[in-house]
Amino acid sequence: KLDHQFIVEIIKTIREIPGARAVLSAKKKAYYESEDEAFVNYFTRYYTENQKVDDLTLEVDDDAFKIAIYHPEGSEKNIYPYLKHFENENLEVVVSGKYWVDIMNRNINKGKALLDVCSRLCIDPADTAAFGDSENDIPMLQAAGCGVAMGNAEDAVKAVADKVTLSNNSDGIVHALRHHLL
Numbered sequence: 001k002l003d004h005q006f007i008v009e010i011i012k013t014i015r016e017i018p019g020a021r022a023v024l025s026a027k028k029k030a031y032y033e034s035e036d037e038a039f040v041n042y043f044t045r046y047y048t049e050n051q052k053v054d055d056l057t058l059e060v061d062d063d064a065f066k067i068a069i070y071h072p073e074g075s076e077k078n079i080y081p082y083l084k085h086f087e088n089e090n091l092e093v094v095v096s097g098k099y100w101v102d103i104m105n106r107n108i109n110k111g112k113a114l115l116d117v118c119s120r121l122c123i124d125p126a127d128t129a130a131f132g133d134s135e136n137d138i139p140m141l142q143a144a145g146c147g148v149a150m151g152n153a154e155d156a157v158k159a160v161a162d163k164v165t166l167s168n169n170s171d172g173i174v175h176a177l178r179h180h181l182l
Helices: 004-015 037-043 080-089 110-121 135-143 155-160 172-181
Strands: 021-026 030-032 050-052 064-070 091-095 100-105 129-132 146-149
Touching (some): 004 021, 021 037, 030 037, 037 064, 080 100, 110 129, 110 135, 129 172, 135 146, 146 155, 146 172
Antiparallel strands (some): 021 064, 064 100, 091 100
16 A cells, blocks of 8 residues: 555646646546546546546545556656656656556565465466566566567566567567467
8 A cells, every 4th residue: 555645745746747647546446636538538448447536635545556647748758757756765666658657665566466366376477477568567577487578568678578579569469379378
């Protein structure tokens, strides 16, 4: 769970970044305060349970675990530089896509989630495969028995992957499953 004090500080910082929009991810729902209809239509494709609130700095009755920040002109230069100082607060600040940066507690990542699922289902992580294209996927690719980077993945993702497949737009997962994993 993200400490509410950090949520307030991060949201206030995001509000100072022209064009940036935030989504507060929690167990029950994703919360947003933006009036930007294009952004809401875009992000709700990824967050099915969501709710508009007046102010993300006010506590919600839900366990918030991540803040996802969007910028229509790209995340690496328009968001990350303004938020990277939160890494000094034991938070993970990671570019999670061309337009997104995620902020969460340092002990939360996709790799740990994969290992947790494997443990709960009594699956050896060596018997798993994972696919990724952004920096936030690196721990998951490293935890999986076979980490596959998409053809359009960032170079850092390709560097840790066991295999590289076609891009997302060229059915890379299907290609990898047919040609590399079956």
